[in-house]
Amino acid sequence: MSAHAATIDHHHDPSTSTGIPNKKLLMWAFLASDCMFFGSLISTHLIYRLHPPAGNPDPKEVFAPALTSFSTFILLMSSLMMALAVNAIQKNNVKSCRWSLLTTIFFGAIFLTCQVYEFTEFVHIKKMTISNSLLGTTFFTLTGTHGCHVAIGVLWLALMYVRSFKPTSGGGGWFNHQLVHALALLATILLTMKVVLGFTFPIVEHGFTGAVLGAAAKTEALYILLTAAGYGFLTWLARPAGPVEFDERHAVDVETMGLYWHFVDIVWIVIFTAVYLLEYL
Amino acid sequence: MRLTSFLKTLLRWELAVLLVSGCLTSLAHASDKNFFVMDGHQSTIFVDGSVARSQNTVFYTTCAVTFVIFVLVAGTLAYATIKFKARSAADEHAEPPPQSHGNPLVEIALIAASVFALVIIAIPTLKSIWYTHDVPAEEKAKGNAYEVNAIGYQWWFKFEYPSVQINGAGTLVTANELVIPAGQPVRVNVRTTDVIHSFWVPKLAGKVDMIPNRANYLWLQADKPGYYWGQCAEYCGDSHAVMRFRVIALGPKEFNEWLDGQVAPARSVSSPVAASTAAKPQFASLRKPDSYKTNEAGITTKFDVNPLEAWRAKQFPEKNEDPALVGRGKELFKSKTCQNCHAIRGHGPLGVTAPDLTHFGSRTTLAAGLLENNTEQLHRWIHHPGAVKPGNKMQFGIGGMAGYQKKDDKGHWTQNIALTTDEELALVAYLESLK
Amino acid sequence: MAHDTTAKSEFLPKDSPAPAARPGLLWRPTAKTGLMSWLTTVDHKKIGFLYGVFALFFFLVGGVEALLIRAQLMFPNGDVLTAQQYNTMFTMHGTTMIFLAVMPLSAAFFNFIMPLQIGARDVAFPRLNAFSLWTFVAGAIILNIGWFLPADTHGAPDGGWFGYAPLTSKTFIPKHSIDYWVMGLQLLGVASIAASLNFIVTIINMRAPGMTMMRLPVFTWMTLITAFLLILSFPAITIALVELMMDRQFGTNFFEVSGGGMPILWQHLFWVFGHPEVYILILPAMGIVSEILPTFSRKPLYGYPIVVFSGACIGFLGFAVWSHHMFTTGMGAVATAAFSLLTMCIAVPTGVKMFNWIGTLWGGHLMMRTPMMFALGFLWMFMIGGFSGVMHSAAPADAQQQDSYFVIAHFHYVLIGGSIFALLAGIHYWFPLMFGRKVSEFWGKLSFWIIFIGFNVTFFPMHFLGLNGMPRRTFTYDPNLGWNTGNLVATLGAFMLGIGIAIYFAVMIYTYFKGEKVGRDPWDARTLEWSIPNPPPEYNFRVIPTVHARDAFWYEKHHQEEIAKETAEHAKDDEAHGGIHMPDQSIWPLVASVGLLIVGFGVTYFDSNPAPGIHAKLGTTLAGFAVVLVGIYFWSLEGNAGYHIHVDDKGNVLSDDHAKH
Amino acid sequence: MSAPAHAVAAHDHDVSKFQIYVQIAMLLAVITGVEIIAVFLPFAKWFLVTGLVVLSTVKFMFVIFYFMHLRWDKPFCTILFFIGLVLAAGTMWALIALFKAEASLPLPV
Ligand code: HEA
Ligand code: HEA
Numbered sequence A: 001m002s003a004h005a006a007t008i009d010h011h012h013d014p015s016t017s018t019g020i021p022n023k024k025l026l027m028w029a030f031l032a033s034d035c036m037f038f039g040s041l042i043s044t045h046l047i048y049r050l051h052p053p054a055g056n057p058d059p060k061e062v063f064a065p066a067l068t069s070f071s072t073f074i075l076l077m078s079s080l081m082m083a084l085a086v087n088a089i090q091k092n093n094v095k096s097c098r099w100s101l102l103t104t105i106f107f108g109a110i111f112l113t114c115q116v117y118e119f120t121e122f123v124h125i126k127k128m129t130i131s132n133s134l135l136g137t138t139f140f141t142l143t144g145t146h147g148c149h150v151a152i153g154v155l156w157l158a159l160m161y162v163r164s165f166k167p168t169s170g171g172g173g174w175f176n177h178q179l180v181h182a183l184a185l186l187a188t189i190l191l192t193m194k195v196v197l198g199f200t201f202p203i204v205e206h207g208f209t210g211a212v213l214g215a216a217a218k219t220e221a222l223y224i225l226l227t228a229a230g231y232g233f234l235t236w237l238a239r240p241a242g243p244v245e246f247d248e249r250h251a252v253d254v255e256t257m258g259l260y261w262h263f264v265d266i267v268w269i270v271i272f273t274a275v276y277l278l279e280y281l
Numbered sequence B: 001m002r003l004t005s006f007l008k009t010l011l012r013w014e015l016a017v018l019l020v021s022g023c024l025t026s027l028a029h030a031s032d033k034n035f036f037v038m039d040g041h042q043s044t045i046f047v048d049g050s051v052a053r054s055q056n057t058v059f060y061t062t063c064a065v066t067f068v069i070f071v072l073v074a075g076t077l078a079y080a081t082i083k084f085k086a087r088s089a090a091d092e093h094a095e096p097p098p099q100s101h102g103n104p105l106v107e108i109a110l111i112a113a114s115v116f117a118l119v120i121i122a123i124p125t126l127k128s129i130w131y132t133h134d135v136p137a138e139e140k141a142k143g144n145a146y147e148v149n150a151i152g153y154q155w156w157f158k159f160e161y162p163s164v165q166i167n168g169a170g171t172l173v174t175a176n177e178l179v180i181p182a183g184q185p186v187r188v189n190v191r192t193t194d195v196i197h198s199f200w201v202p203k204l205a206g207k208v209d210m211i212p213n214r215a216n217y218l219w220l221q222a223d224k225p226g227y228y229w230g231q232c233a234e235y236c237g238d239s240h241a242v243m244r245f246r247v248i249a250l251g252p253k254e255f256n257e258w259l260d261g262q263v264a265p266a267r268s269v270s271s272p273v274a275a276s277t278a279a280k281p282q283f284a285s286l287r288k289p290d291s292y293k294t295n296e297a298g299i300t301t302k303f304d305v306n307p308l309e310a311w312r313a314k315q316f317p318e319k320n321e322d323p324a325l326v327g328r329g330k331e332l333f334k335s336k337t338c339q340n341c342h343a344i345r346g347h348g349p350l351g352v353t354a355p356d357l358t359h360f361g362s363r364t365t366l367a368a369g370l371l372e373n374n375t376e377q378l379h380r381w382i383h384h385p386g387a388v389k390p391g392n393k394m395q396f397g398i399g400g401m402a403g404y405q406k407k408d409d410k411g412h413w414t415q416n417i418a419l420t421t422d423e424e425l426a427l428v429a430y431l432e433s434l435k
Numbered sequence C: 001m002a003h004d005t006t007a008k009s010e011f012l013p014k015d016s017p018a019p020a021a022r023p024g025l026l027w028r029p030t031a032k033t034g035l036m037s038w039l040t041t042v043d044h045k046k047i048g049f050l051y052g053v054f055a056l057f058f059f060l061v062g063g064v065e066a067l068l069i070r071a072q073l074m075f076p077n078g079d080v081l082t083a084q085q086y087n088t089m090f091t092m093h094g095t096t097m098i099f100l101a102v103m104p105l106s107a108a109f110f111n112f113i114m115p116l117q118i119g120a121r122d123v124a125f126p127r128l129n130a131f132s133l134w135t136f137v138a139g140a141i142i143l144n145i146g147w148f149l150p151a152d153t154h155g156a157p158d159g160g161w162f163g164y165a166p167l168t169s170k171t172f173i174p175k176h177s178i179d180y181w182v183m184g185l186q187l188l189g190v191a192s193i194a195a196s197l198n199f200i201v202t203i204i205n206m207r208a209p210g211m212t213m214m215r216l217p218v219f220t221w222m223t224l225i226t227a228f229l230l231i232l233s234f235p236a237i238t239i240a241l242v243e244l245m246m247d248r249q250f251g252t253n254f255f256e257v258s259g260g261g262m263p264i265l266w267q268h269l270f271w272v273f274g275h276p277e278v279y280i281l282i283l284p285a286m287g288i289v290s291e292i293l294p295t296f297s298r299k300p301l302y303g304y305p306i307v308v309f310s311g312a313c314i315g316f317l318g319f320a321v322w323s324h325h326m327f328t329t330g331m332g333a334v335a336t337a338a339f340s341l342l343t344m345c346i347a348v349p350t351g352v353k354m355f356n357w358i359g360t361l362w363g364g365h366l367m368m369r370t371p372m373m374f375a376l377g378f379l380w381m382f383m384i385g386g387f388s389g390v391m392h393s394a395a396p397a398d399a400q401q402q403d404s405y406f407v408i409a410h411f412h413y414v415l416i417g418g419s420i421f422a423l424l425a426g427i428h429y430w431f432p433l434m435f436g437r438k439v440s441e442f443w444g445k446l447s448f449w450i451i452f453i454g455f456n457v458t459f460f461p462m463h464f465l466g467l468n469g470m471p472r473r474t475f476t477y478d479p480n481l482g483w484n485t486g487n488l489v490a491t492l493g494a495f496m497l498g499i500g501i502a503i504y505f506a507v508m509i510y511t512y513f514k515g516e517k518v519g520r521d522p523w524d525a526r527t528l529e530w531s532i533p534n535p536p537p538e539y540n541f542r543v544i545p546t547v548h549a550r551d552a553f554w555y556e557k558h559h560q561e562e563i564a565k566e567t568a569e570h571a572k573d574d575e576a577h578g579g580i581h582m583p584d585q586s587i588w589p590l591v592a593s594v595g596l597l598i599v600g601f602g603v604t605y606f607d608s609n610p611a612p613g614i615h616a617k618l619g620t621t622l623a624g625f626a627v628v629l630v631g632i633y634f635w636s637l638e639g640n641a642g643y644h645i646h647v648d649d650k651g652n653v654l655s656d657d658h659a660k661h
Numbered sequence D: 001m002s003a004p005a006h007a008v009a010a011h012d013h014d015v016s017k018f019q020i021y022v023q024i025a026m027l028l029a030v031i032t033g034v035e036i037i038a039v040f041l042p043f044a045k046w047f048l049v050t051g052l053v054v055l056s057t058v059k060f061m062f063v064i065f066y067f068m069h070l071r072w073d074k075p076f077c078t079i080l081f082f083i084g085l086v087l088a089a090g091t092m093w094a095l096i097a098l099f100k101a102e103a104s105l106p107l108p109v
């Protein structure tokens, strides 16, 4: 399906009283509510940072600014890709939209991987757990909740990507096809994260030497294979087929999802400043 | 249909009002006056302290202002309702009245009036907030403020006198009855280590919560010597309702005498222990502890006549003390592990998790102000504390310290402290002797 | 020009190719009667009705709990209940009345009436609406499940309705009762937020042509503001509950003093929610009263714009006063003063409403029907409750009143005299619309007077009890404190109130089956919901109305010819567009809610102790999540195609194209 | 009701959106970089805190107005979101102020 001139005004939906599509309005209202949600969580964290109990670990010693900066950057880039995905579908460019969605998913998964890595490091190396100090309690709950938001976002993106293959017409088979596709995509994302982490930990712990790499590769071999198979399968699933029921008329669905995704990004902007950067002053 | 028409007549609201006021008046005749006059022991209206008085003044201001507004607004409402009521079917089917929409001038005037009314309330409110917040600066400067600590536990109060230090035993500690100097500001630091409680002596001052990890305080000043009822005012679990206490305000001389008495270790009346001392027949007339109903009151009315005198009387030893029995009680207090939790200064190791009993006999109440401190009630308490005070820690233990019952490996409750009636009475006699 | 209000997008071409075949799993239920029709309904009226039924049921449950409380306190040293039972009773009474009675009863009206008032055929997201309903039911089940489980290890919640930490921590209440409370409220929160988002979108986006914001009926306006309060305040308690749950289940330190936690934080988070919550309870009531007074005065609402504006003001200010519940927590003089003054400010916009209601009566033709009686009762009682609120707002006075029966008196005046009176008025008022039958005036008024008198006899003495120092949440009291008469009177009043409410219910049930049938618009009312036949047809409006004025229906009645012509034209337009669009029924919202119920059960019922508890816990919880996911995934896959029906000018359904699916 | 065809109107600004998005992403990355470096520089604390708050707000606004299209959407979306944002920010501010007060200091252990 190639791009052709857009025919819809995406900023006015004549079927509603205000011209704002219902779904978009719903999402904005939800985000307003989510502000309070994160507001309460961030307040809790900051209040306890104002009054740290004796025996709290020093956040400066726990945090790893390089990693956090990296994942912040990644999340920003994912936002860019998300914006491009919306832009593409609004111009009826399904193919470009799919690629942008995939990239967004990819960045989202990297962010999550970083977070898994960060949490593991804090727990096992820095010895800060969710229950052994107040800092751990508020930090893990806040960033964990944000992580859950990201994970839901990735899930949503993945399902939207798969949905973009729904055929316009045909037998009931499309349903099973969608299901298989969705499961394959999710499994591949998880496998990829697992493999990346499987390499990262030994590298960080023992340095980047061939021996370690080899050892890691051996234990990871099965997962690498599976992951590769996953990508192959996905490519096959995404092969060009008949016309799909996904075009600029669905832009509002993508846009709504995009609003959610960007919001997760701006929450991170606040968390990055309030939780990480402020500690270094 | 006769019933219907009869009831219809009744429905005329004039009649209804008559009916209600009739009911109320007859009830009024049949009942206690303290309710209508609002001068009960915990009255916030008839107060005996400057802080409570300031709070009460604010209350009266709000009452006055809202009363005036009520008369005006409710009067208009009543007038409108009666005046514009459709009185007949014809009325109801008449042309609708003019469809008017409102008048901004009227609105603005009413808003202005409301704001004005609120300002009248706000001024004394602000004044009182600052007055009641802490001991007035000039009193503080003169060093007049007397400082005590009140610590809430599930479900009793500990009181500390940081200015009174006892050699080898730290701060002077007492429980459930706070004795303060009258006519002098008292600053109470309120603390807790378990759950939230609240320190409230209505006749002296409004409440302030005891919150874990928070340094709250309040101040109060009793006008004159007196005996005041206090109550935990924040829901704190099973026995919150019966977590009470008393405040006794004394004149300077009497207060200092009391302090001296408290600093002294517990009184000893024991004679050498007789192997098995049976309780004297005088106890035979005691009411059986098991005969009490759940929640049955543990106070007598003689108390209310002159509670301060009742308190004073308590400061002296009973006449019919039986040294042998007391001696046995003293031994039992050790052997039955009471002292793991309770301190009796001078008589052995000092338990800290339960009320200090050093001068227990000189208190007017026990079990956190729930029962009057007399032989009968003390017996009732020691016999089965859990029946008197639901969930009570003396029954079920505190942390690792077992009480009357403890949990076995399977998690079932089993008896830990078992007492015969004779043993109970010996303990009663012993505790009563601790003046 | 007619709006096809349920279609999600106008862009879907009407002549699109036959949609992809529907696999068996995405079966669309079509039953219009029987159990399945209720479980799969997406009709806002049916959902509203179900909300109402559940709410009234829980109102009775909460009422029975209240009667037990009163029975225990009838005499000093009463022993009807044990201390533990009593504590459970007031916790569940408060929680039930607020979350399971008043809120869903308001939601019932939001659902049933609001779309009709704005001239819509449904809410914006019909299936989301069903999901809200069933999640509410799931929450109610979790909240009450403890009643049926052993009291020593489970039991119903007993931490008070605001569950102050650290009493609610595992150290002090190790049994599961608090877990049920936490999870139950959590699910109710999900339900409320989902429903509110739906209402917001509906009101903003689904108005009939000509229905500008400043022509919205006041009830709809209050619905909108309430929905905003809900979505903005519930997150605070959600977070508080999450933190509490983490403390209880994963050993975190939010409110754990030994780890440096500050229990006072719970109070702040709770009341950041809690105070807006009380306006969530009263604003719908104010909306109802603002409909009833004009109707029975046969005059428009006095000062409509300012009534609307003051509603918004109350909502906004409501977020700035939460600490007035914490005057005794030692906040310091400055904070206390600030919250004291801000709280007083709320009396101004509330007063404005009061004045305008009286202004509405002024010069009207007051028809003293039962709904009007309840509405007038509201004015009186709410005013008194508001005044005692102002007394609380003066912090020094409140230091004596807080946690005493004075507070109990205050909030029962605003909650019963306010919310409940107005809701009972609303039931009477809209009963003819909902069921086509009218409640007998005689029995209606009789129940009103018994309730009115019983209510005052119950709660007025509580002011005196409070001032006389009686603390709340006490299962017993001694006879020498001057509280005996007050409690006795209150208890007698409560039983009288109970009789009044019993009569009210009996009459409603009788009327539902046997009541006098009435035609359209029995009250000569003013708003659009009365312009349709009763009970309303599934599609609500045969032709979407065009609104020309505030009090749209009143205008229609006085410009009949003009309107008739317009309607006929629009009917033709509609037919040309393929008839009336109706949303499809769906089972998936119910499935997702059942999933949440399983999650709730998994989190609460099982121990977090290592083996075997933790496995059962994880397993059940994950299974629940899986069900939720399946529900949501299928829900989105099945789409919201809908079908069309055609009706004649009498409103009879001629045909529908349901068969196509 | 305007048919979709009417809405095909002026969309010229859409052409350049791609560039706008990329530019903004770069800007955001740069601001983030500045923030990270700034915290390690020896400025006065109040200055840095203010700076961080301002920079984060700028980022925040860019994302919501451009990536989230508020700039091109009906103003009502902005109003709706800002109701939540302002209330949340106000509540956060009030909570933190309350806990900064002396009365809220936790007890020394
Ligand atoms: C429907 C619910 C509802 C409503 C509408 C209100 C309305 C108000 N409430 Fe109430 N409140 C509760 C439900 C409600 N409250 C509940 C449930 C609790 C207890 C929670 C618990 O502890 O369990 C509580 C507790 C509570 C407290 C804490 C008490 C304590 O625990 O110490 C305070 C303190 O300020 C307060 C104040 C107010 C005020 C100022 C109003 C105002 O909005 C009232 C405004 C109305 C009027 C004033 C009347 C009409 C106005 C006029 C006629 C105009 C002129 C009047 C003046 C200028 C004065 N309320
Ligand atoms: C909307 C909310 C609402 C409503 C409507 C009510 C209604 C009532 N409440 Fe409620 N109440 C609260 C909200 C509400 N309450 C809250 C939030 C608390 C604080 C809880 C806490 O501290 O945590 C509280 C606390 C509370 C207390 C204080 C308990 C304590 O602190 O120790 C009391 C005491 O009298 C009381 C009494 C009543 C009474 C008599 C009614 C009556 O109006 C009830 C009327 C209804 C009936 C009487 C039912 C009638 C039904 C029948 C007669 C049918 C019978 C049928 C069968 C038996 C099959 N309530």
Ligand code: CUA
Pocket: B152, B153, B154, B155, B196, B197, B198, B232, B233, B234, B235, B236, B237, B239, B240, B241, B243
């Ligand atoms: Cu302690 Cu209530």
Ligand SMILES: [Cu+2]
Pocket: C274, C275, C278, C322, C324, C325
């Ligand atoms: Cu409030």
